[in-house]
Amino acid sequence: MDSKSVDKIIDKYQEKRTALISILHDIQDRHNHLPEEALRKVASRLRMDLNDIYGVATFYKSFSLIPKGKHSITLCLGTACHVRGGPRILREMKKQLNIEPGQTTADKQFSLNVVNCLGVCAIGPVMLVDRKFYGEMNSIKARRIIEKINKNNKNKKNGVKS
């Protein structure tokens, strides 16, 4: 972890304690998780107790203390997505990736997350893959998205243009 990037983020928010959640968001965006070293730095610069920062980092669902996968699969399980078959997609994703929500695959390729509502209910079930929204999903379409990412990764590895 380069500590300069963390300093830069804290500078951006002028060491304000109120900006703690925003600071943690920015660190996570940059490092894919919240490294311990970064949290220690935040504590010392914001003159806060590390315990309190740990409390915030573990209370809010969006933060992770362990590195997330290269690709993030976020499945919406809001009410509208639920009644339109969201849980079936979740079952399929769990099976495909062989992990539970909140976990990352052993090869660090995929992280699976479940959220309560992405607010795109009109076109549910909705899945967010690497910041791109997919609407009107079903288990088959979801499986194909994973297969496509895997295929692209494989091609990249073998030097084939996708």
Added chain:
Amino acid sequence: MRKIKSVSDLERWGEDVIKKEKEYEVIVSVCGGTGCQAYGCQKVKAVFQKELSKKGMGERVTLKVTGCPGFCERGPLVTIYPHNIFYQRVKAEDVPLIISETIQNGRKVERLLFEDPEAHCKITSSQDIPFYRAQTRLLLSNNDLIDPTRMEDYIAIGGYRSLAKALFQMRPDEVIEEIKASGLRGRGGAGYPTGKKWDNCRRARGETKYVICNCDEGDPGAFMDRSLLEGNPHSILEGMLIGAYAIGATQGFIYVRQEYPLAHKNAGIAIKQARKAGLLGKNILGSDFDFDLDMAKGGGAFVCGESTALIASIEGKVGEPRSKQIHTIEQGLWEKPTNLNNVETWANVPLIINKGSQWFSSMGTEKSKGTKIFSLVGKVKNTGLVEVPMGITLKEIIFDIGGGQQNGKRIKAVQTGGPSGGCIPASLFDLPVDFESLTQVGSMMGSGGMIVMDEGTCMVDVAKYFVHFLQEESCGKCLPCREGLKRMGEILDRITEGKGNEESLSLLEELAEVVVDTSLCGLGKTAPNPVLSALRYFRPEFEAHIHQKRCPAGVCTPLIQYSISEVDCTGCGACAKVCPTQAIKGEKKQSHFILAEICSKCGSCKDVCKTNAVIVQ
């Protein structure tokens, strides 16, 4: 960015923008909301940009990326002005045709128009589409007209004139009286009178006061606040400025949940622009009123929609609620008097100041005034955001605007009020929608999510869904909510697994009562509502799970079986190909069948079947 130092500066800017816009012969407006983005509106916009510049039409035609017009299900949406032609489900490859036919020759592209499902005729203008026709779009209609990242667009439609009126023609107490007289009530769920809240905050002791905009729209199935903040952020800023002036606050915060990146971005842009233009900062519009705004971002915690938890979150702390013996109006953010309203409430404020309380209170019912935006979603034909006057019936919303059932399955209920609300059965669809009526039948208005449920929705499963949702989101501070919901969830799990017994329902009801009576905050106090309303109206479904070990809707996996209808199966083999356990057998072009003992009940076969031959029982 221009600097606005007076009301006349504001007027002049508005006139200039309108004059500039009149120079264009055609305006192409592409929806850039999150829903349309999922359908690829960015590509549509990019092709428009490329094609228009290639053809050298940049001076005649202007392209506008607007907020969400609400009809997400039909996206990407494109409207061509001044022709007022509304195109739906537009793909990037349709763009050259729209340019050559409509923009260059004024002809319609019939294929992209909306087709009336009953009369089977094409409809040109969005106002004539049944989905829009029955709406009163006071707040949402502006989303169609402005690019949320261009402050001048908001100025051109009369933006910030209400602020000018409040600052120069009204005293703070007169503003409060006007809001009181309008009858505006909080749109976040509880329906507390907005004017009264402001008055209390104004009277609260202390020099420093804060105003907060709550965009932690956590209720699953509701997204009107996202659309308003995303599509018309300056209207929220204006509402907050007026509120701050009335209350005597000099600093405000907009709290946006982390799941709404576009709303966060657009609100941030709006704040920067307003600051540059001088509409935030010192001596706004040349008056002696100072006010500034900051953004705060959530971290994916539902409980942060609760005012005290939200305030803790802005302070950079764990989002745990506190007891409300002392109201946030007296001691809120950093223990200073704080007035918190939700996005839709703030959005109504400039309208009321501009058009007057009498105009506003002429709409709605005796106790619920104005319009309300609902997100109509779930098992209904037309899904999206609908804005209607309070007091309209559920039937009008679901059938006239929503177009009724989706896949030939009868609609049996609508869920309102999110996890604190309940399910209202179809037999009560004549009910007028207002704060009181919905509460009377065991649900509530909430922030405005309306999730339609049909025969394929299991009410036990829905009750279980909400209990698990809230159990997960419970902050864990008080015992009844933390433990009570867990036990309720376990009972419901057992029922849906076919392991319920005679005592399950009475125990569930008893526990629900304790959780309601003894929880610390609103989350726990209302948490059992979905279960209690489901039991009240759909008890036979619970009993079928317990006594007959059957899920009538075909949802609860341990109680269902998949089979294939011999009559409907064409033997295409698509199901056998996707079946992960190879449980589907059959010859090509012959009817297929499922081996129940190896079927994992994943439902993939049902998803791919084109003839609906897969039966769930």
